[in-house]
Amino acid sequence: MNTQDVKITIVDREGVSHTIEAPTDMAMNLMEVVRSYELAPEGTIGVCGGMAMCASCQCYVISDTQLPEMQDDEEAMLSEAFYVQDNSRLGCQIPITPELEGLEVELAPES
DSSP states (O other): TTTTTEEEEEEEEEEOOEEEEEESOOOOOOOHHHTTTTOOOSSSSSSTSSSSSSOOTTEEEOOOOOOOOOOHHHHHHHHHSSSSSEEEEEEGBOOOGGGTTOOOOEEOOOO
């Protein structure tokens, strides 16, 4: 395992748990990691390309990992998205950093 990698657990929309290694040195975000590991069908996640303009990458944060503060556009998007819960975040707004080690998320249902 590369020292730049963090272990993240992602529960897909079928309820299957995947523990993966995500690189912290490639400026990727959580949505891109889900796509690169094909944990969601093509075209069902990251539809807007990571601009916080859709909620296709919404996920529920299960672990108590410290995440970057939510910005206005993410908050606005989640205020009108389906299936939003208190722990909802947009995957595209969560950069993969060393601080995410041990992060556990569940992908929200497709809207």
